[in-house]
Amino acid sequence: MLQIRRVSKRFEGFAALGEIDLAVDRGEITGIVGTSGCGKSTLLRIVGGLETPSSGSVVLDGVTVAGPRPEVGLVFQEPRLMPWLSVRENVEFALARHPRGQRRPLAEAALARVGLGAVAEVLPQALSGGMAQRAAIARALVARPQVLLLDEPFSALDAFTRFGLQDHLLDIWRTDRPTMLFVTHDIEEALVLSDRVVVMRARPGRIHAQYRIDLPRPRPRTEARLQAWKERILEDLDLAVKTDAPDPEFAI
Amino acid sequence: MSLRARLAASGGAGLVLPALLLALWGALTRFGLVPPNLLPAPLAVLRAFRDLWLSGELWEHIEVTLLRVLLGFLLGTAAGTVVGALSGYSVPWRRLLDPTFQALRSIPSFAWIPLFVLWLGIFEASKLTLIALGAFFPVYLNTMAGIQQVDRKLVEVARIHGYGGVALVRRVLLPATLPAYITGLRGGLGLAWMFVVAAEFMGASEGLGFLLIDGQQTGRPANIIAAVMLFAVFGKASDVALAALGRHFVSWQDSFQSAQERTADAADPSRLQEV
Known part of the structure; x- marks a missing residue:
């Protein structure tokens, strides 16, 4: 079990991460989505031992992470x-x-x-x-690491290659069952792959919402329930298309 | 196939200009347009080569100069590698060393000659020191820059997989620095050749640089030209050898030059015909 306990991170006076609490079960796939600057990559780097948290700790099977580890x-x-x-x-x-x-x-x-x-x-x-x-x-x-962290692993690839690699990753997960924590800005990717989607928001980076995606895999990208979740997450991120009155902030 | 394409295909394009110059040189001297005491005929230079060779003198000069270049280059390279590695790898060392070496670099190196002669005498020690000084700076600067420019992301990958200290240096820093280091070595070797001439101007009794001075003082321009040609041949040959050695070690590098050569090859009409 991977536990992120009240982890925060400040960079020279700037709060990149507020207090993050997250527990990931063994073998679970968790997707973290959020707009740029919400600290999702920083969180992943802390879990990977590449950054030290300003406060809080990451605990993997009872052992506090204090640097890169073979697991x-x-x-x-x-x-x-x-x-x-x-x-x-x-x-x-x-x-x-x-x-x-x-x-x-x-x-x-x-x-x-x-x-x-x-x-x-x-x-x-x-x-x-x-x-x-x-x-x-x-x-x-x-x-054969117990935990696999992926930081926007497919974002630099074209859509066809990306879909192929997503399927590939699921194949690997089916046999090895690593705990997977991945960061993406592609909400659909998070929904297709994850058992749980964590939505983060910026200033300071914090968890805004979590969704358990209890659909069987493989999941068609066009599945209606996935689209409904996608709408919800877009709303969480203030990115949903507004059909009614314009947001006062942007009104002229 | 046109003559131009054939020349390009055989890599002979680089020989066109020297051939033209040789023809011009021959014509100028043949028709007495330039007096032979200023520019001797090509055949006179060949005769000078033959005479120097037969007397055994030529090989002595070559041997001495090659040895000076080699030793001076090795000394300068050793020092440049150590100081460059320290300054590139560690920030405290860089803060300590680099300002001083940058200041020393701005002194024209030939300005050291009087001091070197005063301190080390007129013989080999001052000569080797001057050549080593010439070779030092390119090696130092490129080693330092090469280490500093190692991709931080690759270092991070190494850290994730538990590499640190010697293993990190051996598996990542060293190979990643190698292309810049070889550039530094080639620059250092070029300057070693330049500085050996200066070193042999300051009171040598043998060496190709001495042959230059001696040719001037005794009015034998053919010897001067022969020595200049030997500098060209040995300078180029040693650089080609070093570059080939470098390519052997950094064949993985997707460098600008190799890309450029590939494009030139692809544009070569003779290749397209073969396909």
Whole structure:
């Protein structure tokens, strides 16, 4: 179980995160949505041990997170592959704690799972954006982390590649069952993937609302209930299309 | 295929200008348009090469100069690497070292010659120091900049996977810095060649730089031209060797130059015909 306890973060006088309380069950998929500047990425970085909270703590199975840990895998918006290492060596990079002899077969298996077995020996520069991101996912998963954190993992990809990778991620989740916490600005993506969607708002970053999405997977994107949730979340973020009187703030 | 396309395909385009210059040079001297005591004929230069070679003198000069360049370059590179790595890796070290070295860099390096001669004498020590000084700054600056410019995001990936200290340096900082470092080495080697001439002007009795001065003082312009050509050949050859070594280590780099070369290849008509 992953517990975020009264976590706040200030950057030089600016409150990026208010007090965040969130508990995520083992194997649960939680999507965090919010407009830019709501602190969702900062929260993810704190859970990943890349930032220290100004107050509060993150506790994973009773142990306080105080830095990057092998039980926690991270996928960023960009693939962040080492350009001088082959795709396979990039995946092996995540296996520094494993005995030397195990690294190569594990990396090859992880690449085969994301459909990159054929390009294991090429350099990252030869990969398309979607392939590179799949390689990054393979690197994050190869050490079988208990928690997988994803920071807008598909936002730099085109829609077709994005849908493919979302399905792919669900396949991986079905077999490995990692706890997944992902940040996105794509509400639909959050609704299609998550057991729970957390809506954050800015100044300071805080949790505004949470929705449990108890629909069976795979979920069609056009599902009426998903669209209804999407409307609600857009309203939460003040982004819903106003059909009645204009908002006084914007009235001339 | 046109002559132009054929030349481009064989990589021979770079030889056109030297060939034209050689023809012009031959014509100017052949028809007596320039007096031979100022510009000797190409054949006279060849004869000078032959005479110097047969007397065994030429190889001595070459050997001495090569050794000076090599030792001075190695000294300067070693110092530039250490100081550059310290300044690039650690902010306190950079604050301590960089202002001083930037100030030293703004002193024209040849201004050191009188002091070096005074302190280290007229022989090898002052010469090697001058060459090392020339090689030092490009290596220092590029090493420091290369380390500073390492993608912070890649360092973060390494931290996530538990890399720190020596492992972080070896697996991420070193390979990421290598392209800039090789640029620094090439710059340093170029300056080492430049400074060896200055060093050999200050009272040497052998070396290609000495051959230049000696040719001037004894009125043998063919020797001067022969020495200048040897500088061109060795300077270019050593740079090509270093660049090839560099490419071997940074073949992964998707650099501007390699992209440019690929585009040139793609535009090459002879290639399209083969396909």
